[in-house]
Amino acid sequence: MSNQITISTIATELNITPATVSRALRDHPKISAKTKKSVLRVADRLNYKRNKIASSLRSGKTHTIGVIIPSAEINFFGSVVHGIESLANAHGYNVLIYQSNETHQQEVKGMETLIAARVDGILVSIAKDTTDNSHFVEAKEKNIPLVFFDRANDDIGIPSVVIDDYRGAFLATDHLIKQGYKRIAHVAGPQNIKVFRDRLEGYSNALQANNMQKNTRYIYQGNISIESGRKAASYFLSQKIKPDAVFAAEDFTALGVIKEIKNNKIKIPGEFGVFGFANELFGEHISPTLSTIDQQTVLMGKEAFKLLLQFIEEKEVSVITQKKIVLEPLLIFRESSSRKKIK
Amino acid sequence: MSNQITISTIATELNITPATVSRALRDHPKISAKTKKSVLRVADRLNYKRNKIASSLRSGKTHTIGVIIPSAEINFFGSVVHGIESLANAHGYNVLIYQSNETHQQEVKGMETLIAARVDGILVSIAKDTTDNSHFVEAKEKNIPLVFFDRANDDIGIPSVVIDDYRGAFLATDHLIKQGYKRIAHVAGPQNIKVFRDRLEGYSNALQANNMQKNTRYIYQGNISIESGRKAASYFLSQKIKPDAVFAAEDFTALGVIKEIKNNKIKIPGEFGVFGFANELFGEHISPTLSTIDQQTVLMGKEAFKLLLQFIEEKEVSVITQKKIVLEPLLIFRESSSRKKIK
DNA sequence: ATGAAAGCGCTAACAA
DNA sequence: TTGTTAGCGCTTTCAT
Numbered sequence: 001m002s003n004q005i006t007i008s009t010i011a012t013e014l015n016i017t018p019a020t021v022s023r024a025l026r027d028h029p030k031i032s033a034k035t036k037k038s039v040l041r042v043a044d045r046l047n048y049k050r051n052k053i054a055s056s057l058r059s060g061k062t063h064t065i066g067v068i069i070p071s072a073e074i075n076f077f078g079s080v081v082h083g084i085e086s087l088a089n090a091h092g093y094n095v096l097i098y099q100s101n102e103t104h105q106q107e108v109k110g111m112e113t114l115i116a117a118r119v120d121g122i123l124v125s126i127a128k129d130t131t132d133n134s135h136f137v138e139a140k141e142k143n144i145p146l147v148f149f150d151r152a153n154d155d156i157g158i159p160s161v162v163i164d165d166y167r168g169a170f171l172a173t174d175h176l177i178k179q180g181y182k183r184i185a186h187v188a189g190p191q192n193i194k195v196f197r198d199r200l201e202g203y204s205n206a207l208q209a210n211n212m213q214k215n216t217r218y219i220y221q222g223n224i225s226i227e228s229g230r231k232a233a234s235y236f237l238s239q240k241i242k243p244d245a246v247f248a249a250e251d252f253t254a255l256g257v258i259k260e261i262k263n264n265k266i267k268i269p270g271e272f273g274v275f276g277f278a279n280e281l282f283g284e285h286i287s288p289t290l291s292t293i294d295q296q297t298v299l300m301g302k303e304a305f306k307l308l309l310q311f312i313e314e315k316e317v318s319v320i321t322q323k324k325i326v327l328e329p330l331l332i333f334r335e336s337s338s339r340k341k342i343k
Numbered sequence: 344m345s346n347q348i349t350i351s352t353i354a355t356e357l358n359i360t361p362a363t364v365s366r367a368l369r370d371h372p373k374i375s376a377k378t379k380k381s382v383l384r385v386a387d388r389l390n391y392k393r394n395k396i397a398s399s400l401r402s403g404k405t406h407t408i409g410v411i412i413p414s415a416e417i418n419f420f421g422s423v424v425h426g427i428e429s430l431a432n433a434h435g436y437n438v439l440i441y442q443s444n445e446t447h448q449q450e451v452k453g454m455e456t457l458i459a460a461r462v463d464g465i466l467v468s469i470a471k472d473t474t475d476n477s478h479f480v481e482a483k484e485k486n487i488p489l490v491f492f493d494r495a496n497d498d499i500g501i502p503s504v505v506i507d508d509y510r511g512a513f514l515a516t517d518h519l520i521k522q523g524y525k526r527i528a529h530v531a532g533p534q535n536i537k538v539f540r541d542r543l544e545g546y547s548n549a550l551q552a553n554n555m556q557k558n559t560r561y562i563y564q565g566n567i568s569i570e571s572g573r574k575a576a577s578y579f580l581s582q583k584i585k586p587d588a589v590f591a592a593e594d595f596t597a598l599g600v601i602k603e604i605k606n607n608k609i610k611i612p613g614e615f616g617v618f619g620f621a622n623e624l625f626g627e628h629i630s631p632t633l634s635t636i637d638q639q640t641v642l643m644g645k646e647a648f649k650l651l652l653q654f655i656e657e658k659e660v661s662v663i664t665q666k667k668i669v670l671e672p673l674l675i676f677r678e679s680s681s682r683k684k685i686k
Numbered sequence: 687a688t689g690a691a692a693g694c695g696c697t698a699a700c701a702a
Numbered sequence: 703t704t705g706t707t708a709g710c711g712c713t714t715t716c717a718t
Contacts, residue, residue: 022698089442374687396711
């Protein structure tokens with residue numbers, strides 16, 4: 001820790017000034033090739049490493065971005081972070097992670113912490129609990145580059161990268177209908193999160209587009225868990241006219257549905273169809289394999305970073321402020337949604 | 344970004360010096376309660392936030408730790424990061440993530456980047472490809488607090504938090520034997536990673552402890568994938584005297600084994616037993632449900648951070664340098680390893 | 687209990 | 703093309 005090599009060390013050794021060393025090190029155009037070479041040589045020999053803290057203090061740029069996710073334990077976010085990180089590192093940026101644990105309070109704290117750390121920009125996937133958006137609005141007013149991914153809010157002029165949840169839901173529902181299922185039910189996710197509202201809407205409109213009646217008793221309000229999938233299935237089966245298929249807002253819910261339906265000795269697929277959403281890993285390993293929708297997580301992370309980088313590099317943040325990147329949902333057709341039982 | 348509130352702003356307003364403000368803000372004992380109160384009040388009113396960059400530059404502490412993981416996309420690491428982060432934030436530390444993508448080269452780059460970012464300490468889970476440890480040794484020599492988790496190296500005097508892979512493997516194998524399986528095979532993981540060597544050893548010793556003969560034809564060198572599990576199973580089934588159970592070094596491998604064995608119309612459990620390792624999410628949702636070993640990921644993350652924090656706070660890094668925390672593997676008995684077929 | 691002054695290491699305007 | 707000088711905002715001796 002002692003005896004740090006600084007630009008002064010190099011300057012002294014070469015009988016030039018620290019400023020020249022600094023310029024040479026950053027390949028400043030007005031420094032002679034000769035000086036650059038000798039500086040680089042000495043720097044290399046002494047194994048000099050620029051002190052980024054000092055550099056940040058002076059330049060005001062930390063080359064660090066912050067990422068706020070609900071939880072690193074959720075596969076989806078780990079995967080998006082993977083995408084963010086890979087591109088960020090390639091561009092010389094570090095990534096600070098902060099978990100909101102789905103609470104508004106920790107999300108606010110995360111914003112404060114990251115801003116206090118003087119990150120150059122922040123990527124956020126909004127917590128389930130968040131209804132008050134003032135912490136985002138404030139950041140925006142402070143001109144801190146901010147981009148949402150997946151869980152976005154379109155109402156406060158902050159750009160985002162999302163997938164087309166509406167379209168994914170529409171296509172999944174439509175697929176079930178085309179397979180010949182007649183009474184499609186839906187297990188919805190928390191409606192304060194936009195992605196789940198969109199999925200519900202996609203489901204509804206697909207019914208409508210196929211001249212099928214929307215039945216409120218075929219919509220169950222779930223909460224992203226195996227258990228709520230089970231409950232939804234029980235509820236559906238308790239009705240006089242039972243649904244014969246379910247589009248679940250999310251894979252774990254779909255899994256719960258499958259378990260409960262199988263418990264009742266109803267055959268999936270054939271007698272009953274199921275479609276999920278998220279392409280969780282387990283989907284292709286359960287029986288029946290789960291039809292679902294891939295959200296292009298790694299790509300989403302990369303696009304989010306790219307968009308943020310534009311904001312960081314633009315002087316006028318406001319210019320591209322309404323930008324929104326919508327990725328295609330990729331439908332994955334497996335056994336659970338087909339009409340014929342695949343053995 | 345302009346017009347930042349600094350300690351000078353507060354100082355001017357109160358007609359005191361920045362030094363006093365700085366002290367008051369950090370609750371320095373020799374500052375009068377009255378001064379503290381007024382400083383705090385003004386700071387609050389102006390919404391002052393300490394500039395951590397400047398603070399770091401001056402004090403030499405960034406209150407940031409770095410974490411190097413093979414990939415954020417792997418569930419296990421996401422979960423450990425979750426543990427690290429939760430405790431780090433509670434202690435006022437930020438967490439910088441770096442992914443090695445299992446390559447030695449990126450791991451070295453990660454160390455350099457994090458050191459350049461002046462993190463206060465680094466947590467590492469070693470990349471699959473890494474055989475040369477000089478980048479760790481150098482960090483140690485520079486007195487940079489360093490702690491390994493899960494993928495550790497015991498030979499270079501760096502503390503670590505791991506689970507007892509040997510014991511987990513021993514108990515899993517022993518369990519299969521106690522269930523009545525007679526010819527237990529093993530699908531090993533990459534032997535340059537210590538955890539997999541330990542698991543192989545635990546397997547071997549469990550056989551020995553039960554007076555069962557070790558048979559090299561019952562050991563298949565896999566590489567942590569479904570595919571290698573399938574290949575291992577085919578290989579085992581091709582033998583004259585076939586194994587009747589498999590302890591797989593990892594869950595995905597176990598899944599591949601199960602798929603292949605089922606393909607051959609052999610009943611699991613009953614005719615064939617399978618035990619995995621890692622407690623991946625899918626294990627409880629496949630059929631048969633997978634017996635496996637939980638690695639206490641979140642706890643591991645927390646313990647790793649705690650240990651690192653000790654190092655950061657100790658002046659003499661060398662004192663506790665040989666510390667090693669070994670967590671208990673938690674065996675999870677499900678259907679795949681029982682002797683009677685559970686319907 | 688507070689002030690004065692120096693400086694962490696780097697960058698950037700201005701000069702030369 | 704290079705040097706001079708002045709900080710970025712904070713912390714920390716050393717005085718008082």
